[in-house]
Amino acid sequence: MAQKGKSTDVADGLVRFEAVSKRFERHVAVDRLTLDIRAGEFFALLGPSGCGKTTLLRLLAGFETPDEGRILLGGEDIAAVPPHLRPVNMMFQNYALFPHLTVAGNIAFGLRQESLNKTAIAARVGDMLAQLKLDGLGRRRVNQLSGGQRQRVALARSLVKRPRVLLLDEPLAALDKKLRAETQFELMALQRKLGTTFVIVTHDQEEAMLLADRIGVMNEGRLVQVGAPAEVYERPNSRWIASFVGDVNLIEGRVAEGGRVLDSRSGLFRIDRANGLAAGSRACLALRPEKIRIALQAPMEPDIAIVTGQVAEIGYRGDSSMYKVRLADGSLLKAAASNMAPAVEAGIAVGAKVWLWWPHAAGILLTD
């Protein structure tokens, strides 16, 4: 995690996309995209399906060629390097394991293409089997394996080549929820141990935030925001990012009082952060549901924004509940509360009149 504190320094960028574009017939998959990925970091490309994140990965692997722009690896343009010569390996979404080979045969496949002797290959395959807890499965056929085992074989096969960058295309999408959660932590531990640069493509924002040192959020072929998970979550730079990454309440209004207040239908809210916005310009306050407190009594804390309303819906999630509260102006505000006391005892039922409040600093002012 040492990478997180670093500034966006081009010098330590291992991979660099420079104004890269890729079109498929009329569809623009990647649109003049510039991105630096640092050596040794776990980078996640996050976005809705069709945003171009997989295309970006395939451009790096060499399966697609850019229409415009350059892709640099370690400072060198790799446009002319065919996929089989790139020091980059990919773990495919469907794993693409060779059904006619054993587990060991699959893992050794890449090493056999290098000029390595049999003992060296066997040693590296054995080492990889051990690292990914596949001991004793080397002689199995891949279709005799469970989903989790297949996933690990695919990971082993791409890692055994010791790539400079490991590309992972939705590597956990095929696993069930519980196994996915376990595997996420294993993947993080593995990346830290090996120090290899990992670039993962995922549509699951929780997964991206959990795994990655930095996240690049993509939409319609462009990078919308790049930053550490907390940065993207706490300081989204647009309404789209705020609502794509996590759950959010957007309170629309106009800036007033020299940029210090947002005037909305639901009331006046203080803006905690300096902004150069002229009075009367449109803006919106983004509020994460978990930052809003909810209670039947009025709060006593200082420095908070307060609204009242009536509970319209309650979504019980076990560990927490999501309350949808209708405010006086008819708008809905979502507040999440962790169920520290059993939810039934909290006494907040549908129809109850409640107080909602949050510290002024919790609101994020957005203009885009």
Next chain:
Amino acid sequence: MAAHSQFIKRSWGTRIALLAPYLWLLVFFLVPFVIVLKISLSQTALAQPPYAPVLDLAAGWRGLVAFVRALSFEAYRLIASDAIYLLSYLKSLEVAAVSTAILLLIGYPIAYGIVRFPRRWQPVLVVLVVLPFWTSFLIRVYAWINILQRDGILNGVLIKLGILHAPAAWLASDTAIYIGIVYSYLPFMVLPLYATLEKMDWSLLEAAADLGCTRLRAFWLVTAPLSAPGIGAGVLLCFIPIVGEFVIPDLLGGSETPMIGQTLWLEFFSNKDWPVASALAVTLLFLLVVPMMFYERIQRRELEAGA
């Protein structure tokens, strides 16, 4: 046992449906085979039918005993003693092996090419491969006579192009047999190959490239082994009927060593030697059953390993 008790529990309709293929095999394969086998153990006779003994069911048990006593391996002894039969078999196997190899060399690229076309074009291309089948087989072979004869189209084109100066004799040669067979059997090679390649997961080739294979290496290490079932099916579908092929060598071939189908025809129709003709057929069957069982075993091992 489990399968057996399951069968008993089924309704009559299901049972008949399950038995249908076996009944078919019994009536149209096993019974004719037993008849041919019986004739192969007889001797020629100037009678109607032209062999003896003939089973007389009216004579009861004693008739049956007399019939069995009169059976002999005379026809098989004759086949073994005369080199012409052995040469005929060898010739058939040679023609079948060479033409199957040529068929594979031509059929594989065709099937591969079809699979690499956009999916909506593939059915059209498959139909194009099968299209010649809509014309009678005999007419197509006669058309080849037309093409290959001394003043035929082939010689005409080759002379026009300056490749030949005088017309060549294509007909009545092994070349003509190979041309005829490869042309006629091509769909039997292309279709099973297409069926296998069509199911191929092409991301495997990307994976191979990603792991350091050139396109050619990826073909040998991934595509070829994965299309083995199609290759096996295509080779069997071509090789077996070609061994017994009669029409093509008879119409296009020369007077050199005949293929076994021609020899069999000769024994049956010209020499009226039904026992020898039947013995040739039975021997041919066993000759083909052996490689077939071998293939079956490989396939079963593949399946077990895959399960």
